[in-house]
Amino acid sequence: MKTLSFLVIYILLFSCSKAPEGSSTVMANVSFQTAETLYFPHLKLINLETGENFIQEIDPITMATFVPFGAWDIYFLAAKSPITEKAQVLDTPLICGASFGNQLIDEESVVDIEANESQCQSYEFQDFIMSIATGRIDTPDDNPDGTITTPPPPTVSSDFISVWRTTSSAESITLPLRSGYNYNFQVDWGDGSPIDTITAYNDPQITHVYAVAGDYTVRISGLLEAWFFNNSGDKHKIIDVLSFGDVGWVNLENAFDGCVNLATFYGGNTSNVINMKSMFSGATNLS
Numbered sequence: 001m002k003t004l005s006f007l008v009i010y011i012l013l014f015s016c017s018k019a020p021e022g023s024s025t026v027m028a029n030v031s032f033q034t035a036e037t038l039y040f041p042h043l044k045l046i047n048l049e050t051g052e053n054f055i056q057e058i059d060p061i062t063m064a065t066f067v068p069f070g071a072w073d074i075y076f077l078a079a080k081s082p083i084t085e086k087a088q089v090l091d092t093p094l095i096c097g098a099s100f101g102n103q104l105i106d107e108e109s110v111v112d113i114e115a116n117e118s119q120c121q122s123y124e125f126q127d128f129i130m131s132i133a134t135g136r137i138d139t140p141d142d143n144p145d146g147t148i149t150t151p152p153p154p155t156v157s158s159d160f161i162s163v164w165r166t167t168s169s170a171e172s173i174t175l176p177l178r179s180g181y182n183y184n185f186q187v188d189w190g191d192g193s194p195i196d197t198i199t200a201y202n203d204p205q206i207t208h209v210y211a212v213a214g215d216y217t218v219r220i221s222g223l224l225e226a227w228f229f230n231n232s233g234d235k236h237k238i239i240d241v242l243s244f245g246d247v248g249w250v251n252l253e254n255a256f257d258g259c260v261n262l263a264t265f266y267g268g269n270t271s272n273v274i275n276m277k278s279m280f281s282g283a284t285n286l287s
Contacts, residue, residue: 037163037215038078038095039264044128046073055131060242061161061217074099075128076113077120082240082264089133096120096128160220160245160268164237165261172209173218173237177201178228181250185222201226215239225250231258231282244268251275258282 041058048071058065080093097115119125164173177183179201187196189208196205210216224247229235235258246269253275256262262283270276280286 038080039082040089040132041076041078042132043067044075044077044131046075048072055128061159061219074111074113075125076115077125077128077132078115080117089129093117094120094129096122096125098124158221158246158269159243160224160247161241161243162218162220162238163215163240163242164218164234165215165239166210166213166237168213169211170209171213172207173216173234174208175206176227176229176233176235177203177206177224178226178251181225182223182248183225185220185224185247188219190216190218217242220245220247223248227252227255229257229259230254235259236261238262241265242267244270249273252279253277254281255279256283256286259286260284262286 039060041060043056043058043065044053045056045067046053056065056067076095076097077089078095079089080095083089083092095115095117096119097113098119099111099113120129166173175187175198177198181201183201183203184199185197187198187205187208189196189210191210191212193208196208198205227249228251229238231254235256238256238259239261240263242264244265244267249268249270250272252270252273254277256265257278258281260282262280263285265286
């Protein structure tokens with residue numbers, strides 16, 4: 001995948017659902033003009049009227065988050081390679097950018113941020129990077145009046161989102177479904193092909209062929225009760241789980257067994273799961 005050392009980020013803002021009482025909120029849709037995948041994206045916003053600030057996660061797939069109305073200095077930070085814990089951000093190539101000078105966020109706002117690797121070395125980003133790495137949102141030291149700002153909750157994807165790697169042309173991947181469970185979900189294979197609907201563990205459409213080798217983000221929405229690599233199948237091809245989603249999980253026994261190239265795993269509603277035995281057995285690259 002071609003790596004770009006420079007990108008331009010556009011944050012487009014528009015009205016969303018009812019805001020917290022006493023405030024107005026907009027949804028920020030962030031799109032990147034870049035050929036590379038970015039990980040762990042965050043915004044830091046400093047209110048120019050109150051001095052309050054917070055760090056807000058951005059959904060790595062939709063690149064969306066909540067930003068209140070107001071006048072802000074806006075910082076952007078993302079990693080150029082997968083990370084499995086916040087501390088690793090200090091040892092990971094980063095992309096940084098900022099927009100200063102009374103950025104008024106309203107229904108029609110557009111904020112342009114120029115971001116590149118070199119900006120991460122500037123002093124404006126030092127406390128931002130440290131805050132991300134240590135998990136500190138903010139402290140009284142950040143705000144003269146001692147106020148700790150709690151931002152509106154970020155958008156969280158309910159879809160099961162994973163990244164798969166193929167290394168040759170006309171290579172396929174097969175979803176590891178388990179017999180005896182319910183399935184009724186749609187899958188976006190990430191290559192522009194039509195969305196497939198899967199209704200059975202042995203549905204022919206659980207196998208998909210990619211014309212060109214590369215990394216593909218597979219997005220699943222709907223009902224998916226079981227996942228069962230069981231140290232077989234295309235266990236070497238799944239490399240990231242960006243969101244485990246809320247798809248009705250019931251049985252995750254040996255779900256990612258043998259997935260030695262799986263490096264990251266985030267999110268997921270497993271409240272109805274009855275079996276998670278050996279879920280990550282043999283997933284030795286996951287930490």
